[in-house]
Amino acid sequence: MSNDSSKIVLITGCSSGFGLQIASRLAAKKYRVIATMRNLNKKAALLEEVKNRGGEADVLHLNVRDKDSIKDAFTEIGAKYGYIDVLVNNAGYGMGGFFEDLTDQEIRDQMETNFFGVQNVIRAFLPMMRPRRRGKIINISSMSGLTALPCSGAYNASKWALEGFSESLHSELKFFGIDVLLIEPGIYRTKIFYENSQYAKNFYNEESPYFQLSKQFEKKKRALVDDCHKDVEDIAALVEKLIESVNPPFRNIPDIESRIHYCVRKILPFHLYSALVRKAIFNGLRPPKH
Numbered sequence: 001m002s003n004d005s006s007k008i009v010l011i012t013g014c015s016s017g018f019g020l021q022i023a024s025r026l027a028a029k030k031y032r033v034i035a036t037m038r039n040l041n042k043k044a045a046l047l048e049e050v051k052n053r054g055g056e057a058d059v060l061h062l063n064v065r066d067k068d069s070i071k072d073a074f075t076e077i078g079a080k081y082g083y084i085d086v087l088v089n090n091a092g093y094g095m096g097g098f099f100e101d102l103t104d105q106e107i108r109d110q111m112e113t114n115f116f117g118v119q120n121v122i123r124a125f126l127p128m129m130r131p132r133r134r135g136k137i138i139n140i141s142s143m144s145g146l147t148a149l150p151c152s153g154a155y156n157a158s159k160w161a162l163e164g165f166s167e168s169l170h171s172e173l174k175f176f177g178i179d180v181l182l183i184e185p186g187i188y189r190t191k192i193f194y195e196n197s198q199y200a201k202n203f204y205n206e207e208s209p210y211f212q213l214s215k216q217f218e219k220k221k222r223a224l225v226d227d228c229h230k231d232v233e234d235i236a237a238l239v240e241k242l243i244e245s246v247n248p249p250f251r252n253i254p255d256i257e258s259r260i261h262y263c264v265r266k267i268l269p270f271h272l273y274s275a276l277v278r279k280a281i282f283n284g285l286r287p288p289k290h
């Protein structure tokens with residue numbers, strides 16, 4: 001693997017989790033890293049990690065839902081570098097809740113960040129990439145973009161939409177020498193499951209017909225996350241590998257559990273897969289009769 005250290009890499013959502021790790025790893029490897037976040041008051045953790053690893057990074061404000069902030073970042077990057085080689089669309093969050101417990105607005109908000117947010121950033125920065133006839137767009141999707149669980153429909157929809165959009169964009173941008181790639185991680189212990197986790201307002205409503213099911217889902221998810229010892233650095237290493245690959249695969253499932261999960265989903269008839277999922281999570285639990 002040849003490390004072209006001059007590559008300019010723009011990453012969204014770098015205040016924590018995957019984004020922070022990807023930015024600090026690439027900075028340590030002497031890429032020119034533009035780490036963006038929507039709240040610059042959170043930049044200390046990133047800067048400390050970058051410094052500890054002996055790198056350097058530009059840190060810019062960028063909220064994927066705010067086109068003005070994207071435009072400002074574009075102008076600043078245009079003035080300093082004039083182009084980018086790689087765009088990593090990482091920013092996102094998960095909205096938990098059964099469909100009837102979710103409001104329209106909660107579902108729309110999820111799509112605004114995880115799906116339209118990615119499109120906003122790609123639309124803004126493609127004019128910096130297309131004329132160079134090379135480059136890579138790496139979209140951080142999820143195993144939830146290829147499979148679906150109950151109580152996660154809004155998040156699943158946002159990541160399934162991202163998958164479909166990325167497939168289409170892959171074919172469109174091949175004409176211009178730009179590679180569109182996907183990473184579909186399973187569970188990794190980041191703030192998405194703790195400080196940043198979000199639930200439907202009705203998730204904790206004891207009057208909801210889904211209340212017991214939601215509690216059970218949450219218990220199972222919490223156990224899985226607390227028990228997860230996968231290294232977030234593996235995602236950063238995968239991003240670096242994809243950046244340096246001449247012919248990278250379009251889909252990239254980094255962890256073995258998720259590869260098995262996806263295989264089971266593809267092999268089993270859907271009704272059997274669904275029964276397996278319900279048994280694994282709810283194990284005989286019945287909702288109240290209303």
Ligand SMILES: NC(=O)c1ccc[n+]([C@@H]2O[C@H](COP(=O)([O-])OP(=O)(O)OC[C@H]3O[C@@H](n4cnc5c(N)ncnc54)[C@H](OP(=O)(O)O)[C@@H]3O)[C@@H](O)[C@H]2O)c1
Pocket residue numbers: 012013014015016017018019037038039042062063064065090091092093094113117140141142143184185186187188189190191192193196
């Ligand atoms: N961890 C996992 O198990 C897992 C699995 C599959 C996929 N993913 C995906 O990986 C990506 C990163 O998640 P993570 O696990 O690293 O979670 P995280 O630690 O919560 O990081 C999420 C990042 O996204 C940022 N963000 C949220 N909304 C934003 C917006 N409107 N504009 C700009 N930035 C925004 C957050 O900023 P603030 O600090 O300001 O909130 C934070 O920097 C997400 O797309 C997620 O769906 C994660």
